[in-house]
Amino acid sequence: MAKAHVEQGSLSAAEQVYQDRSQRARQLRDKGKKIIGYFCAYPPVEMLTAANLVPYRIMGNPREAVVRADEYLESIVCSFVRSCFDVALQGGYDFLDGFVASHACDNIGKIYNIWQYNFKPPFSYFVNVPNTTSPASMKFFRAELGTFQRHLEKFTGSQITEQRLVEAIKLHNENRALMREIYALRKPDPPLLSAVEMNKILVASQSIPVEESKQLLRDVIQDLKKRHDGPAQKSARLMVVGSEIDDSPLFRLIEDSEANVVIDDACIGTRVYWHDVETEGDPLDNLVTRYLDKVMCPRTARERTGSREEDLDTKFGHILGLAREFGVNGVILYILRYCDNFGFDVPDMRDYLEKAGLPVLFIEDEYLISGARLKTRIEAFIEMIS
Amino acid sequence: MAEAPEEKTTATKATETVKKIRGLVKGMSMLAHEARDRGQPVVYCFMGNMCDEIVRAMDMVPVWTENWAGLCAAVHRAEPFLLKAQAEGFSDKLCTYATCGLGFDIMRHELGEVPPDAPDGGMERPDAMLAIGLSMCDARHKWYQAVQRYMDVPVHTMGILVPPYDADLKEVESYYVDYMVEELKGMVEFLERVTGRKMDWDELSRLIDLSDETNRVWYEAYQLRKAVPAPMPSQDAMSAMVPGWYRLGTQEALDFYRQLYDEIKYRVDNKMGAIPNEKYRLLWGMGIPPWFALKLFNFFENWGAVFPIEVIYRPFDPVEIPAGVTHPLERLAWRTYKRGTYRYDKARNHTGDPDVELLIELIDDYKIDAVVYHRALSCRTVHTGRLHELAVLKQYRNLPSLILESDMVDVSSFSEEDIKNKIETFIEIVDAHKRGKKKNPRLSAS
Numbered sequence A: 001m002a003k004a005h006v007e008q009g010s011l012s013a014a015e016q017v018y019q020d021r022s023q024r025a026r027q028l029r030d031k032g033k034k035i036i037g038y039f040c041a042y043p044p045v046e047m048l049t050a051a052n053l054v055p056y057r058i059m060g061n062p063r064e065a066v067v068r069a070d071e072y073l074e075s076i077v078c079s080f081v082r083s084c085f086d087v088a089l090q091g092g093y094d095f096l097d098g099f100v101a102s103h104a105c106d107n108i109g110k111i112y113n114i115w116q117y118n119f120k121p122p123f124s125y126f127v128n129v130p131n132t133t134s135p136a137s138m139k140f141f142r143a144e145l146g147t148f149q150r151h152l153e154k155f156t157g158s159q160i161t162e163q164r165l166v167e168a169i170k171l172h173n174e175n176r177a178l179m180r181e182i183y184a185l186r187k188p189d190p191p192l193l194s195a196v197e198m199n200k201i202l203v204a205s206q207s208i209p210v211e212e213s214k215q216l217l218r219d220v221i222q223d224l225k226k227r228h229d230g231p232a233q234k235s236a237r238l239m240v241v242g243s244e245i246d247d248s249p250l251f252r253l254i255e256d257s258e259a260n261v262v263i264d265d266a267c268i269g270t271r272v273y274w275h276d277v278e279t280e281g282d283p284l285d286n287l288v289t290r291y292l293d294k295v296m297c298p299r300t301a302r303e304r305t306g307s308r309e310e311d312l313d314t315k316f317g318h319i320l321g322l323a324r325e326f327g328v329n330g331v332i333l334y335i336l337r338y339c340d341n342f343g344f345d346v347p348d349m350r351d352y353l354e355k356a357g358l359p360v361l362f363i364e365d366e367y368l369i370s371g372a373r374l375k376t377r378i379e380a381f382i383e384m385i386s
Numbered sequence B: 001m002a003e004a005p006e007e008k009t010t011a012t013k014a015t016e017t018v019k020k021i022r023g024l025v026k027g028m029s030m031l032a033h034e035a036r037d038r039g040q041p042v043v044y045c046f047m048g049n050m051c052d053e054i055v056r057a058m059d060m061v062p063v064w065t066e067n068w069a070g071l072c073a074a075v076h077r078a079e080p081f082l083l084k085a086q087a088e089g090f091s092d093k094l095c096t097y098a099t100c101g102l103g104f105d106i107m108r109h110e111l112g113e114v115p116p117d118a119p120d121g122g123m124e125r126p127d128a129m130l131a132i133g134l135s136m137c138d139a140r141h142k143w144y145q146a147v148q149r150y151m152d153v154p155v156h157t158m159g160i161l162v163p164p165y166d167a168d169l170k171e172v173e174s175y176y177v178d179y180m181v182e183e184l185k186g187m188v189e190f191l192e193r194v195t196g197r198k199m200d201w202d203e204l205s206r207l208i209d210l211s212d213e214t215n216r217v218w219y220e221a222y223q224l225r226k227a228v229p230a231p232m233p234s235q236d237a238m239s240a241m242v243p244g245w246y247r248l249g250t251q252e253a254l255d256f257y258r259q260l261y262d263e264i265k266y267r268v269d270n271k272m273g274a275i276p277n278e279k280y281r282l283l284w285g286m287g288i289p290p291w292f293a294l295k296l297f298n299f300f301e302n303w304g305a306v307f308p309i310e311v312i313y314r315p316f317d318p319v320e321i322p323a324g325v326t327h328p329l330e331r332l333a334w335r336t337y338k339r340g341t342y343r344y345d346k347a348r349n350h351t352g353d354p355d356v357e358l359l360i361e362l363i364d365d366y367k368i369d370a371v372v373y374h375r376a377l378s379c380r381t382v383h384t385g386r387l388h389e390l391a392v393l394k395q396y397r398n399l400p401s402l403i404l405e406s407d408m409v410d411v412s413s414f415s416e417e418d419i420k421n422k423i424e425t426f427i428e429i430v431d432a433h434k435r436g437k438k439k440n441p442r443l444s445a446s
Helices: A010-019 A023-030 A045-050 A079-089 A106-119 A135-156 A162-184 A195-205 A210-225 A249-255 A283-294 A308-325 A346-355 A371-385 B017-035 B052-057 B065-074 B079-088 B096-111 B139-147 B169-195 B201-226 B234-246 B251-269 B296-301 B328-340 B344-348 B354-365 B386-396 B416-439
Strands: A034-038 A053-057 A098-102 A123-127 A236-242 A259-265 A330-336 A360-365 B042-045 B061-064 B128-132 B155-158 B280-284 B305-310 B370-376 B401-406
Touching: A010 A195, A010 A210, A023 A034, A023 A053, A034 A045, A045 A053, A045 A135, A045 A162, A045 A283, A079 A106, A098 A106, A106 A123, A106 B386, A123 A135, A135 A283, A135 B169, A162 A195, A162 A210, A162 A283, A195 A210, A195 A249, A195 A259, A236 A249, A236 A308, A236 A371, A249 A259, A249 A330, A249 A371, A259 A308, A308 A346, A330 A346, A330 A371, A346 A360, A360 A371, B017 B061, B017 B065, B017 B234, B017 B251, B042 B052, B052 B061, B052 B169, B052 B201, B052 B328, B061 B065, B061 B234, B065 B096, B065 B234, B079 B096, B096 B139, B128 B139, B128 B169, B139 B155, B155 B169, B169 B328, B201 B234, B201 B251, B201 B305, B201 B328, B234 B251, B234 B305, B280 B354, B280 B416, B296 B305, B296 B416, B344 B354, B354 B386, B370 B386, B370 B416, B386 B401, B401 B416
Parallel strands: A034 A053, A034 A098, A098 A123, A236 A259, A236 A330, A330 A360, B042 B061, B042 B128, B128 B155, B280 B305, B280 B370, B370 B401
Antiparallel strands: none
């Protein structure tokens, strides 16, 4: 295969982490490191790194039906959360020393007690994240991060100094910058890497310590820039918008059709990597600004200051901006069933993008991808926009 | 077990006082419809979002959008609104209170007038909307954002956060309360800005006194429900909650609960039970009932089972706010915080779960034989975590439990036959359990 040259290098390393993503965490744990699992894009991972802990993103398994979790979680719970819990029940997270959830949404909020009760991790913390960006919310979140910091210090027995926190912020900023560089390699037509490959890199990056992620990303960039065997040019360049579309067969499904996915607005993708934390000034204040204000997620409400059109720009302008920057000609809006935060935005989001000239395919489905049915819809959409 | 007697078709109420509720709900709609003539702004509100006394003190009229959706369900007129919202792209998996309300607002937007047959003349068009943050429910901040698609009405989103169950309250209390105070100030400022009205702080204090007294009387009335036989069943409580959740800060609400108290007391003193031959006492767990099919309570009663108490829509437990807190917004914030964390310390030294602590208290105090939940399929907020709650409860009180499934608004989710069958089987289990417990008292866990 023509791709062999690249796959023997850094992409292969990413693939290796992806295929057995807990392997490195387990190795590190054997060497005495403590591994902390976290849900979604809201727990500030910089604070875990500063506490000399390894953040490990909790994900589900979108290829396997949830069976065991049925006994613990109602069928109306978000299928992503149910899948994560199912993986945990199978021992998939038995190496974790701790667990951090945040008030990102009802589903994740509710899972905290249940996880804590059933798995009894040595450390657990619920980061209570307000859902507005009012000055009071920012002040509250600052105080909440202070409490989080004290709990981390108590758990590790070591103080998180301002210097350590700033260093951790810089490390994560560098990691984010490298990931954005990889994203940028998808701007050409054809892109230098597929969404399937990108997804593996994202999963790998959130499964290993940030220093190792940085090295991996640097290597990937170096190899990709030399690449001559990337994806073929196809008739459609798509963006995927949604929530927890991690490790998803969705990308393969799309790219097996006549389209390349070149950008996302999703919880393990741009929502994690697009915004840095300021390094000047109080680090906790800077984390507050980054997580509560800069991260664009429908779970955060922003006070309307202008016209309805301006309000829609505030809510969805970043999606349109990414779509234009990456030369997209269609958007797949993939919303997990039972997700109120995204679900209520669907008509507005769809109209906003269509009004801007971007065709939208709205899919509401489970975390477990239902291949054949989806494939038909996706192919029809690609045919329509090509 | 005895044969089930003939079935009734509507939820049978035991108390006379609650029969006033339908008129009271109509009165709420009327107040909103007439507000414009009186020059009063109308505000879309959610129950329990701390706005009751604030809105009334500013001489505005609240429209309780969840309540109106529940009304649509109860009179079986929700379906056209649900279908309308779905046609617009709102998933049928979203909260059906919200999609019912949205469907109405979409229709009004399209028709340019209130849709025909909207119950009680529909919801009055608001001048402002008060959404609320994540600690209560995702839908309650997303719903009004979505409404703006059809009505360009200002919306304010307020965050109310309660600490997680494992929080050290001493460590976090000050910033949680401070946050609520600031957020309440933000709500008042928003209402002043968009309506031009000014807050009457003395009036707000008076209304908080009134609502505190209302809750106290309501709470005391429900303490009387511990009696055997049960003087007032849960189907009455599903109506009796209306003044406490939607007319808080009014004399009407206080008078209602005083009357209810007197009636329950009379029934207790005269040993008047809700049903003639009470055999099983069931707890209605945390679950919104199917408002379109409250007759399901009759299905239980036909087997001699009564619900003396319920977890949902109870009055708040009595809390004390710190001495010296006098500013009305601080009073509201402390009250909410104290209510929200009421059983945290107790849980810490026992089950670890304040929700389970409440269940245990109710089971013991109201002499409960079994627990019943209704899972409304479109609501994550109230209905997630109940399996877990039951699993924890099992370790402390070994009682039979039943989970019924349908929805709070969407009648298509309801299978009467299926529910009746489940109830029949469940009652057999409860009966066997109760008989077994009598033979072996150790079966009731510590």
